[in-house]
Amino acid sequence: MTDSHTLDPQACWQAVLARDRAWDGVFVTGVLTTGIYCRPSCPARHPARGNVRFFADGAAAQREGLRACLRCRPDDLARDAAAVAGAIATIKAAEEPPTLTDLAAQAGYSPAHFQKLFTRHTGLSPAAYARALRQRRMGDVLQEADSVTEAIHAAGYGAPSRFYAESDRLGMAPSAWRNGGAGTSIHWAQVATSLGPMLVAATEKGVCRLSFGEGEEALRARFPNATLEQGGGDFAALLDAVVDAVELPGRADHIPLDVAGTAFQEAVWRQLRAIPPGETRSYAQIAAAVGKPGAVRATGSANGANHVSVLIPCHRVVRSDGSLGGYAWGLEIKRALLERERG
Numbered sequence: 001m002t003d004s005h006t007l008d009p010q011a012c013w014q015a016v017l018a019r020d021r022a023w024d025g026v027f028v029t030g031v032l033t034t035g036i037y038c039r040p041s042c043p044a045r046h047p048a049r050g051n052v053r054f055f056a057d058g059a060a061a062q063r064e065g066l067r068a069c070l071r072c073r074p075d076d077l078a079r080d081a082a083a084v085a086g087a088i089a090t091i092k093a094a095e096e097p098p099t100l101t102d103l104a105a106q107a108g109y110s111p112a113h114f115q116k117l118f119t120r121h122t123g124l125s126p127a128a129y130a131r132a133l134r135q136r137r138m139g140d141v142l143q144e145a146d147s148v149t150e151a152i153h154a155a156g157y158g159a160p161s162r163f164y165a166e167s168d169r170l171g172m173a174p175s176a177w178r179n180g181g182a183g184t185s186i187h188w189a190q191v192a193t194s195l196g197p198m199l200v201a202a203t204e205k206g207v208c209r210l211s212f213g214e215g216e217e218a219l220r221a222r223f224p225n226a227t228l229e230q231g232g233g234d235f236a237a238l239l240d241a242v243v244d245a246v247e248l249p250g251r252a253d254h255i256p257l258d259v260a261g262t263a264f265q266e267a268v269w270r271q272l273r274a275i276p277p278g279e280t281r282s283y284a285q286i287a288a289a290v291g292k293p294g295a296v297r298a299t300g301s302a303n304g305a306n307h308v309s310v311l312i313p314c315h316r317v318v319r320s321d322g323s324l325g326g327y328a329w330g331l332e333i334k335r336a337l338l339e340r341e342r343g
Contacts, residue, residue, distance in 0.1 A: 206256030
């Protein structure tokens with residue numbers, strides 16, 4: 001549980017001004033002049049900053065003589081969190097993913113409201129969460145199973161057809177997950193850019209690696225059993241698009257990607273791609289946006305696990321004080337990318 005003394009007042013106040021729902025449940029806003037406490041997202045008129053204190057939860061606010069706001073009902077958050085936790089437990093225990101209607105009925109909410117509630121807490125819809133959970137299990141069991149079919153059933157898919165219907169999210173063929181890219185052809189090239197030598201690699205589905213200062217040796221270490229082919233006709237056009245995205249950084253949504261991570265990592269990566277060019281977000285803001293405001297350190301790790309720099313723009317994430325923080329390829333490259341986007 002968050003302690004009131006560990007709250008960052010500046011970050012809390014910014015969340016209140018933005019009425020950011022992602023911070024609901026992380027703290028409550030105590031308004032000393034009215035004697036009430038609210039959710040950060042409360043739609044009521046904002047109080048003056050000097051009349052506000054932040055508390056870890058309603059109980060802490062009540063000890064100071066405050067009462068719950070009747071408009072935003074901050075104490076209902078405990079019920080919301082319990083409902084989402086119960087749904088997650090149901091999804092994990094079920095052989096087949098439960099329907100949204102069943103999960104909502106279990107929680108006592110309407111399906112539409114519960115869909116929004118679950119997504120706000122986890123960064124994924126219930127259906128997407130169930131898919132990501134099974135795919136993560138698939139990645140794990142492929143390391144140990146004797147066959148792909150065995151792994152499919154062990155991961156919770158009722159039939160192989162169900163797995164293959166969802167397999168586009170995994171990118172590579174399922175056997176490649178346990179065999180270091182076996183059976184996968186990866187085209188690659190190292191090109192000179194104004195930021196230094198850049199490695200670009202792609203499967204038939206999209207770019208699977210973009211890095212600076214790496215070469216074929218590093219790529220083979222990442223995909224030891226894949227078939228690596230330098231260049232290639234179709235790859236050349238994709239390579240040109242990637243180089244353009246680096247030299248004139250901006251939106252790169254048109255460039256196909258072949259990457260996969262945990263449910264949390266993928267939620268972070270989606271938030272990174274949603275940051276407009278020329279703007280930045282803090283690690284705390286990204287954590288809040290994916291519904292995990294307390295997972296700032298984990299957000300940093302997910303940011304660093306990004307395999308396709310620039311295309312998933314991890315360079316747009318900075319520290320809460322505005323300083324650049326770290327970057328896998330060096331702060332000079334990070335600074336240059338941000339300056340180009342702002343320019």
